[in-house]
Amino acid sequence: MKATKIVLASRPKGMPTAANFRFEDFEIPSLNEGELLLQPLYISVDPYMRGRMNDAKSYVPPYEVNEPISGGIVAKVLESKSEHIDNGDTVLGMLPWCNYIITHEKMVKKLDDNGVPPSYYLGILGMPGLTAYFGLMDICKPKAGETVVVSGAAGAVGTIVGQIAKIQGCNVIGIAGSDEKASMLKDDFGYDQVINYKTTTDMGQAIAEAATNGVDIYFDNVGGDITDAVIVNINFHARIALCGQISLYNETGVSNGPRILPMILTRSALIKGFIVSDYQERFGEAYQQLGTWVKEGKLVYTETIVEGFEKLPDAFLGLFSGQNQGKMLVKI
Template sequence: MEATQIVLASRPKGTPTKDNFRFENIALPALKEGEVLLEPVYASVDPYMRGRMSDAKSYVPPFQVNAPMEGGAVAKVLESKSELLRAGDMVLGALPWATKSIASAEKLQKIDASLAPSSYYLGILGMPGLTAYFGLLDIGKPKAGETVVVSGAAGAVGLVVGQLAKIQGCRVVGLAGSEEKVALLKAEFGYDEVINYKTTKDLDTALKAACPSGVDVYFDNVGGEITDAVIRNINFHARIVLCGQIALYNETAPSSGPRFLPMILTRSALIQGFIVSNYSERFPEGIQQLVKWVKEGKLHYQETILEGFDRLPEAFLGLFSGENKGKMLVKI
């Protein structure tokens, strides 16, 4: 059986381009015991993949040049040689960017598409939702009446963080990169104020106006100048949840921005980085609570879905120019 896959053709220098990817036709081997043949339905693209395109040491191994890209995907089982799964089952797993693939059934998670759309398992009920849940509630520890600021507020994680903070009774301020996103966050996702960082000339002044009582919790998806400005407005005992630094991922030289650790010290603030897999043993708890809030209508979600396997590189590159509202997916 033949399939098409997308491989890493070269390691990017700075911002990735389509030239860093290559399409190849391959022949799949016969199924072995314990394996299943899969056809992807939805594939996820995520900022962390940029780190894996370089060969720098990190918390996850890098992609290999001339080997397929890989990411979270929802797939349908076409054929099975495992007692764990049967043909027709829907599963979630880390799969190669390929039109068909073979995987060990033990490494896949069967999903219940009757609880929510299957794509949600890559978003609000998957890695982004769990990232928001554990990052905000376990590290940020928001209290009713506090001010929570979220950078990358219209992204897959930011949409959930803001709503979780509202459920906790907080004032929520977001930063986003277009007037369309500003309107969306305020009208549909409960943000009290949203700052368009691309058109705002003085972020410090804008943040002081949006956060008159200062910042108690900062959920950082972006880094860079946005984070510098937010930290200048933190309160005593603020909690800073370090989730992502997408503003810095494509830099080719070390950033030399303001050094804000003295402010962390003098304001007795906490700053903690985390990877969602740190909480893997508690994933069932997080999914159960997120499903409950979705069913109760307390959590809403938005997806940006491109159609067609060949658009995977385009979707991935779109993350760095802010093309997505909510979770960026490709419907295969």
């Protein structure tokens, strides 16, 4: 049986292009004991993958050139040699970009049929939801009446952060890249105000006008000039969750910006970088709370779904031009 995989053809310099990916056909071997043959249902594309395309030390090993890209995948079991997972089950795992996958049962988690769409386990009940929950609740510790600013607000994490902040009784200001996204954030996700950074000439002033009482919490998904503008407006004892720096991921040189540490010092502010796996031992807590909020209708969710295995590179590249609203997925 033949299958197709998508490998890293070369390491990008600056913004990735389609030339950094290559499709290869291969023959699927027979299953060994404990192995599964999977057909992907949904494949996740995420900004952190850009960092793995570089040959650099990080919190996760880089992708190898001429080896498959990998990421979060929800898949159906076509054939099983496992005692614990049956044909027809749905599983979740960090798996290679292939249209058919052989993996060991230990590499996946069986998903319960609880009425939640399987794609949610790559979004609101997956890495983005967990990231939003722990970044806001554990690092920022929101209090009712505080002002929360979220950059990358229309992304998979940002849409969830804003809603959790509203559940906590906060005033929530989003930063996004289009009027359409701004309307979506206010109408669908309860954001109080949204700043379109692409049409705003002075971000520092715009944030000051939106956050008239200053910024108590900043959930940073983008970094760069936007973060510089937010930091100028932080309050005494502000808390900053450093989640992503997508504006800088494709920089080829060292980015020189304002020195923000004096402001952190004089405002007695807290800034903490984190990755969701830091909280692995507490995932159960987050799954339970997020699931409860979803069932109660307090958390709603949006996905941008691209159809077709061959569209995976395009979907990934689309993250860097803001083509997604909410979580970007590829449906196979």
